[in-house]
Amino acid sequence: LPVQDGEAWQHVLDTASAEPVLSEISVGGALLAERVTAEAARPFAVESETPLRAVLFTAEPDPVEPETERPETADAEFADAEAGAPVRQTLLLVLHHIAADEWSLPPLLDDLAAAYAARLGGVAPHLPHLPVDHIDLTLWQREVVAAHEDVDAEYWRTRMSGAPEQLTLPWARPRPARTGGPARTHDFGIDAELHQRVRALARRTRTTTFMVLHAAFAATLSQLGCGDDLVIGTPVAGRDDVALRDSVGFLINT
Template identity: 25%
Template sequence: MNHKNTEIQEFLAELRHLQIKLWIEDERLRYNAPQGTMTPELLQQIKEKKTEIIAFLKQVNSKTVKSIQPVPRNQELPLSFAQRRLWFIEKTGLSGNAYNMPLTLHLVGKLDLVALQKSLDEIVARHETLRTNFAEINGTPVQVIRPPFELELPQQDLSGLAKSQQTTQLQQCLQTENEKQFNLEVDPPIRVLLLQLGATEHILQVTLHHIASDGWSLTVFAQELSANYTAAVEHQPSTAPELPIQYADFAVWQQEYLQGESLQTELDYWKEKLKELPQLQLPTDYPRPVVETFNGASQSFNLPPLLTSKLKQVSQEQGATLFMTLLAGFKVLLHRYTAQESIAVGVPIANRNRREIEGLIGFFVNSLVMYTDLGGEASFTEVLKRVRQTSLEAY
């Protein structure tokens, strides 16, 4: 691959991390981006690289495997590889509610319950994943798609409580709801709960199981609920375009694509990359429990604008993306704490690399293991080069 193609590939990799999608339609470059991610600076870069991007995408498309097509439903429908992995974990009975995905929506204004119910039911009818159960036939897990149904919408009225009591009770209700487990063989992988805080204030708690959703899916769900509700209160039909495929179609396509030489190539790469990988020996304050508890927390912080600007400058100078530079810095930090030279970090990717699946609710997210050898008294610049190389290979 020549230098110009490598530069474009790196730029597209950075856009993928921002969940920005580019494609060619009628010989024109189109894009789709989550709200707030397409900055004027990024848009200008896309315009400047437009010719090279189109040429690169055409080159890639010429080698692209066949498109995903709908398949008949009168056959056994396999699970995707991601679903099979999660199904196996669920069958051990050790995951508890770890794979529940809560979506908490704050509704302000007079609520039309009939319109809300209709809006939820339309989403369930639109996305087969939300009405899919799982079973085993001769030891092989399969998807069992149910016909559309009316989603139960339980309600709790907290409006009569004092503010402090209401806040406490609200948190307890949300926690209790999230702790409930799904029986994937019987229950639909979606639950909802409506909590009334006042005459014009409600909390809608939507809980999805990860086997039927991911972070991207939560955004799709919220956007469709808003559009459906707006249409319902105005007594208008839903304007959502028909989905070209469903998740089960993707699962069948994936099974057909990842076999033989394609599968072996992927396996050979990862086996070589991850062989004899040592466990990271972080100096934690408590030993790792024998049975995983899934207890944890998140820590959020903002980098100062000046530091962010300098990081972007370093990235540009080294031909890397900002993600690669931050990952290199994180790996150096892990090396400092452990003195280990072989460092692997799991990185989630949206994995929505085909237009047919961008509007689907389903489990597409994947984790890539980014391995880097920090040996040889490498400088940070050298570490960044190694991280950059691994990132390009992994994608």
């Protein structure tokens, strides 16, 4: 995604140019987790780098002080290392969110596992052919949007008229004029009893579990001072057509 006049634009590469490079790094076993975490957190240079990178880490046995006794298992590991056999290898795949979404991970990992198993068996992998590619999806979306663009735009202009641009939450500090830096998430769980109560409420109101939780979230924001006019964005998979289930790409919408 090169940047021109302050705007990013999509540069479509041919297949050969877009193929990711597999880097190989040898690292001491004690530092493996640290190096993997650092490489996973390294930002992409999206203007010059493809949005997928692969790194194969080979963990080398850490040196043992002469006066320290090591168990027989450690001796075996050193013997394997001296014989040229890797002690442990870790393959790291880092995929930028502009190129894939969460629903892309299962088919991607399935293909990787199938290819790995095939290579172990000494044969070339034969992956299933996708019924629809991204070009087909793009053309289909363009046709659908063009057919209803004016009506849809007018609907959302009316629907969103007067909606607040920001939530009026009691922030701990002033909101910056321009946000930057890494985003944060907050994960939490609900216990089994509460989950059953939510499902029971959804059945009584002929809604879904998501709609009940969404309403609870909106009510919480309102109680915190956001008023009754709220705008809450929720990502959707965008894979209603079964032909898109195994596609790897950024198909989600909000």
